[in-house]
Amino acid sequence: MSDSHTNGHSHGPRTFEVRILRQDSPDGPSYWERHRVEHEADMNVTSVLQRIAARAETIDGKKVAPVAYDANCLEEVCGSCTMVINGRVRQACSALVDKLLADRPDEIELQPMSKFPVLRDLCVNRRRLFRALEKLHAWIPVDGYYAMGPGPRQSEEQQELAYPLSQCMSCGCCLDACPQYGKIEVVRREGETDQQFAARENAIYDLNFVGAHSISQVIYYNANPTGKLNAGERLDALIAPGGIQVCGNAQNCVAVCPKEIPLTTSIGRAGRETTKRAFTKWFDR
Amino acid sequence: MANQKVMIVGGGLAGLSAAMKLAELGVHVDLMSLTPVKRSHSVCAQGGINSVNEVTRQQGDSEFLHLDDTVYGGDFLQHQPPVKEMTDWAPKIIDLMDRLGVPFNRTPEGFRDQRRFGGTLFKRTAFAGATTGQQLLYALDDQVRRWSTEGKIRLFEAWDYLGPVLDDHGACRGIVGQDLVTMEIRAFPADAVVVASGGCGLIYGRSTMSMVCTGGAASRTFQAGAKYANAEFIQVHPTAIPGADKLRLMSESARGEGGRVWVPRKPQDPRPAADVPENERYYFLEERYPKYGNLVPRDIATREIFNVCTDEGLSVEKDRLCVYLDLTHIPRHTLDIKLGGILEIYEKFQGVDPREVPMKIFPAVHYSMGGLWVDYERSASGGLVAGSPKNQQTNIPNLYAIGECDYQYHGANRLGANSLLSCIFSGLIVAPAVANLLKGSKGTATGQPSSLFETARTEHQAAHDRLLRRPAGGENPYLLHQELGQVMTKSATVVRHNKALGEAFEKVGQLAERAERCSLSDTGNWTNQNVVFTKALKDMFPLAKAIVLGALQRDECRGAHFKPEFTIPGVDATDPAERRRLAEAWCDRFEANTQKWLKSTIATLNEGEVALSYEDVDTSLIPPRPRLYGLVGAELIEEVWKGRQAAKAITPPAGKNPSAKPAPKPAAVH
Ligand SMILES: Cc1cc2nc3c(=O)[nH]c(=O)nc-3n(C[C@H](O)[C@H](O)[C@H](O)COP(=O)(O)OP(=O)(O)OC[C@H]3O[C@@H](n4cnc5c(N)ncnc54)[C@H](O)[C@@H]3O)c2cc1C
Ligand code: SF4
Ligand code: SF4
Ligand code: FES
Numbered sequence: 001m002s003d004s005h006t007n008g009h010s011h012g013p014r015t016f017e018v019r020i021l022r023q024d025s026p027d028g029p030s031y032w033e034r035h036r037v038e039h040e041a042d043m044n045v046t047s048v049l050q051r052i053a054a055r056a057e058t059i060d061g062k063k064v065a066p067v068a069y070d071a072n073c074l075e076e077v078c079g080s081c082t083m084v085i086n087g088r089v090r091q092a093c094s095a096l097v098d099k100l101l102a103d104r105p106d107e108i109e110l111q112p113m114s115k116f117p118v119l120r121d122l123c124v125n126r127r128r129l130f131r132a133l134e135k136l137h138a139w140i141p142v143d144g145y146y147a148m149g150p151g152p153r154q155s156e157e158q159q160e161l162a163y164p165l166s167q168c169m170s171c172g173c174c175l176d177a178c179p180q181y182g183k184i185e186v187v188r189r190e191g192e193t194d195q196q197f198a199a200r201e202n203a204i205y206d207l208n209f210v211g212a213h214s215i216s217q218v219i220y221y222n223a224n225p226t227g228k229l230n231a232g233e234r235l236d237a238l239i240a241p242g243g244i245q246v247c248g249n250a251q252n253c254v255a256v257c258p259k260e261i262p263l264t265t266s267i268g269r270a271g272r273e274t275t276k277r278a279f280t281k282w283f284d285r
Numbered sequence: 286m287a288n289q290k291v292m293i294v295g296g297g298l299a300g301l302s303a304a305m306k307l308a309e310l311g312v313h314v315d316l317m318s319l320t321p322v323k324r325s326h327s328v329c330a331q332g333g334i335n336s337v338n339e340v341t342r343q344q345g346d347s348e349f350l351h352l353d354d355t356v357y358g359g360d361f362l363q364h365q366p367p368v369k370e371m372t373d374w375a376p377k378i379i380d381l382m383d384r385l386g387v388p389f390n391r392t393p394e395g396f397r398d399q400r401r402f403g404g405t406l407f408k409r410t411a412f413a414g415a416t417t418g419q420q421l422l423y424a425l426d427d428q429v430r431r432w433s434t435e436g437k438i439r440l441f442e443a444w445d446y447l448g449p450v451l452d453d454h455g456a457c458r459g460i461v462g463q464d465l466v467t468m469e470i471r472a473f474p475a476d477a478v479v480v481a482s483g484g485c486g487l488i489y490g491r492s493t494m495s496m497v498c499t500g501g502a503a504s505r506t507f508q509a510g511a512k513y514a515n516a517e518f519i520q521v522h523p524t525a526i527p528g529a530d531k532l533r534l535m536s537e538s539a540r541g542e543g544g545r546v547w548v549p550r551k552p553q554d555p556r557p558a559a560d561v562p563e564n565e566r567y568y569f570l571e572e573r574y575p576k577y578g579n580l581v582p583r584d585i586a587t588r589e590i591f592n593v594c595t596d597e598g599l600s601v602e603k604d605r606l607c608v609y610l611d612l613t614h615i616p617r618h619t620l621d622i623k624l625g626g627i628l629e630i631y632e633k634f635q636g637v638d639p640r641e642v643p644m645k646i647f648p649a650v651h652y653s654m655g656g657l658w659v660d661y662e663r664s665a666s667g668g669l670v671a672g673s674p675k676n677q678q679t680n681i682p683n684l685y686a687i688g689e690c691d692y693q694y695h696g697a698n699r700l701g702a703n704s705l706l707s708c709i710f711s712g713l714i715v716a717p718a719v720a721n722l723l724k725g726s727k728g729t730a731t732g733q734p735s736s737l738f739e740t741a742r743t744e745h746q747a748a749h750d751r752l753l754r755r756p757a758g759g760e761n762p763y764l765l766h767q768e769l770g771q772v773m774t775k776s777a778t779v780v781r782h783n784k785a786l787g788e789a790f791e792k793v794g795q796l797a798e799r800a801e802r803c804s805l806s807d808t809g810n811w812t813n814q815n816v817v818f819t820k821a822l823k824d825m826f827p828l829a830k831a832i833v834l835g836a837l838q839r840d841e842c843r844g845a846h847f848k849p850e851f852t853i854p855g856v857d858a859t860d861p862a863e864r865r866r867l868a869e870a871w872c873d874r875f876e877a878n879t880q881k882w883l884k885s886t887i888a889t890l891n892e893g894e895v896a897l898s899y900e901d902v903d904t905s906l907i908p909p910r911p912r913l914y915g916l917v918g919a920e921l922i923e924e925v926w927k928g929r930q931a932a933k934a935i936t937p938p939a940g941k942n943p944s945a946k947p948a949p950k951p952a953a954v955h
Pocket of ligand 1: 320651705
């Protein structure tokens with residue numbers, strides 16, 4: 001059945017080159033490696049990595065371990081497969097080979113994200129990104145999960161404003177592109193337990209910039225009729241060190257977000273609301 | 286009891302809803318997942334989630350009709366009490382998800398909007414744009430994050446479940462898992478284990494499913510002695526977009542919002558779609574199924590699209606089988622609001638705007654109705670006993686299964702937008718089941734002898750080390766996977782023939798043997814994706830065998846399982862008496878077939894080989910009736926059938942409960 005899908009016509013070159021920045025372990029050196037891949041119809045970068053894994057051989061015929069990479073949904077909705085492709089941070093699954101080759105005919109270049117610690121090859125550790133959501137209380141604090149009727153009524157307009165923000169898939173593109181978001185690599189100490197290490201890591205993350213994605217999430221939860229009830233809590237967390245004040249308004253984030261989330265609009269709103277919050281708190285003292 | 290804890294394997298909708306509910310009940314939860322839970326496959330679900338609602342209710346709908354549509358759509362192969370309980374809960378589940386912040390689409394007055402999905406005549410489906418699964422998952426992920434900051438849930442993300450730990454009595458006492466980064470193998474004691482690991486589409490190579498949907502976790506549980514039921518029932522979705530790595534789904538909501546399926550009447554008409562005049566277009570679903578039109582149940586839509594392309598030779602393209610799915614008659618703005626997300630997927634991956642040009646689509650493997658066998662306790666009113674530790678428990682004590690990896694809710698065919706419901710539902714009900722199990726159990730898993738866990742851990746470690754040490758030059762796991770996918774796709778999808786299935790069974794056996802001779806291209810112990818994939822591949826074979834053998838032995842047509850040799854032909858005579866006779870004969874055959882085949886297929890492993898047995902299905906609420914969609918002479922057959930049912934109601938057969946009529950909706954218990 002699906003066999004029929006592979007019979008599509010393929011235009012373009014028969015093979016192409018892929019240059020990959022590899023790294024065997026977090027503390028190992030990085031190095032470039034070249035692979036040759038046969039062109040197929042409807043290829044994306046993830047399928048290129050699948051072919052490379054199956055061959056596990058460089059362009060010079062050297063046997064190598066498959067290139068490690070993350071991917072899951074393959075339709076740009078899970079946020080797994082972020083990497084730097086031809087110099088731009090984006091999702092590998094929605095990076096179509098024909099388009100990439102049209103822009104740069106000779107080769108495709110792949111690198112891991114630059115702001116997160118490399119685990120191996122194209123796999124990075126993005127725990128910091130999820131930690132920011134914890135710090136900012138990115139959830140609706142419902143009373144519990146027993147049946148208590150529907151949620152509050154909401155206008156179509158409210159839904160249409162909230163929905164785009166709700167599509168943030170925590171891919172981290174906006175963070176990788178942000179000049180204010182620095183790379184932090186916390187190294188485990190000898191004898192440290194899982195819990196001790198996680199606690200120390202969280203403390204360090206919490207002092208550093210939370211990033212555009214989580215600022216936008218604060219706006220999302222604060223706009224929800226129930227989420228509004230503890231909006232102040234989230235705004236406070238956004239004023240704390242590593243909060244919104246770190247943003248330099250470079251607007252790189254919004255340019256790279258694959259979900260086209262209006263990040264700068266969110267940041268603008270968050271700026272106004274945190275200022276208001278700071279004032280009222282100052283006057284209430 | 287203090288120190289008790291539960292291990293949940295999988296953080297999709299099912300695993301997360303179980304985790305949050307258990308945390309609310311005060312039970313400590315560990316949750317293990319291959320991917321960060323927010324990246325689970327459930328994010329892919331586009332269309333929506335079903336429940337009766339205030340509007341449909343006033344149009345004559347009820348929980349009972351939702352139950353009826355579900356079991357009718359599933360060709361009566363599912364036990365009815367769990368489905369009844371699920372459809373009774375459905376409105377409350379949507380309400381809960383609404384409270385958790387899911388941005389459901391709204392009506393102008395501010396109520397939740399609803400759309401219609403296949404297999405029903407009511408607009409029962411709530412949706413959040415075209416990313417309902419993503420939104421539902423995120424709302425649950427939020428709650429789990431909230432509990433985890435309080436230390437009530439511990440997440441083990443980027444871990445691979447290798448199998449359960451069973452004690453001498455065969456009861457589950459925990460699991461063994463492997464860290465995907467460090468490759469550390471560790472045993473986790475647990476007083477109950479809940480497997481929520483999703484579907485197994487990757488057994489077919491490419492499908493609409495995500496990369497982690499290998500079925501590995503379910504297979505490992507099966508290999509440990511759990512029963513696996515109805516494996517052969519694999520849903521092929523009628524509308525998917527071809528791709529080199531994946532067959533991307535085009536949601537049923539495209540048809541729900543008015544999308545029309547057609548092919549040019551002239552085979553491979555070279556004109557662009559827009560230039561084909563209306564009278565030269567063949568809207569084959571609308572013509573053949575005037576009542577349901579483009580929204581016939583999935584198995585039927587799939588078969589019709591498949592046939593139109595293969596048997597009738599009307600595929601739009603010659604080299605690549607496909608039909609048109611056309612939305613171009615719907616205003617752009619409406620499409621953007623209601624279907625934005627899925628249309629973007631098409632545009633993004635095909636480079637064509639589906640608002641301007643009809644999409645080209647073809648069926649693809651999509652969902653596994655079968656899965657780990659689980660139990661339930663039936664209540665007097667025909668639903669479930671709330672909080673019974675039996676609910677969702679496998680045949681291995683203390684081991685539960687929920688979500689797509691169980692077999693409980695969808696019978697021979699799943700209705701659109703019912704899966705998100707069954708995942709959340711099974712997650713929510715497994716929590717009190719497990720909590721009550723723990724209350725009744727003496728001792729804790731951590732109190733078990735440490736040798737139990739150490740032995741299990743060492744066995745997995747040894748298997749892992751053996752795999753890494755395999756000599757070079759053996760089989761390539763990625764290529765074997767492709768071969769397996771081709772065999773499975775050819776033999777066990779839309780149309781099934783015994784000859785092909787028999788050959789496929791042998792072929793799968795040979796591939797399984799070859800898989801034992803895999804060589805790894807990465808023999809290190811750091812983020813070794815090669816060895817993780819090879820393990821998952823090896824574990825595909827027991828399930829692949831169960832699927833093919835189940836299909837081979839089931840000599841009938843039911844839901845997604847279609848064998849042309851065993852169809853019961855319709856009534857095509859013209860003479861009235863002859864027609865009557867044929868209709869009577871049809872009903873006789875149908876009844877005989879029901880007697881013989883209305884049974885769950887139960888697979889077990891016997892010394893590594895799959896063995897099948899069959900189990901009766903509880904159809905006490907709604908007696909099975911024929912699915913007559915589009916059959917020649919359907920009206921007459923239905924008339925004869927109804928006559929027989931009426932006669933039976935007057936003279937009930939001995940020992941059978943004549944009041945098979947549903948009890949009125951019971952008062953809500955939760
Ligand atoms: C493209 C698409 C669209 C769909 N649209 C709809 C729809 O509109 N409506 C509807 O009702 N249904 C829909 N479905 C079906 C529905 O999405 C799935 O059935 C459902 O999301 C499954 O949820 P789950 O919780 O059972 O598993 P999943 O969401 O698949 O989660 C499985 C979890 O288990 C983990 N896991 C798996 N194996 C292991 C292992 N070995 N070790 C550790 N962890 C493991 C994974 O990491 C993941 O966290 C759709 C399906 C697809 C493919
Ligand atoms: S606007 Fe702020 S968050 Fe966005 S890239 Fe610039 S500094 Fe970073
Ligand atoms: S805001 Fe956009 S770029 Fe940033 S994490 Fe979310 S989806 Fe990715
Ligand atoms: S694989 Fe999910 S976003 Fe690319």
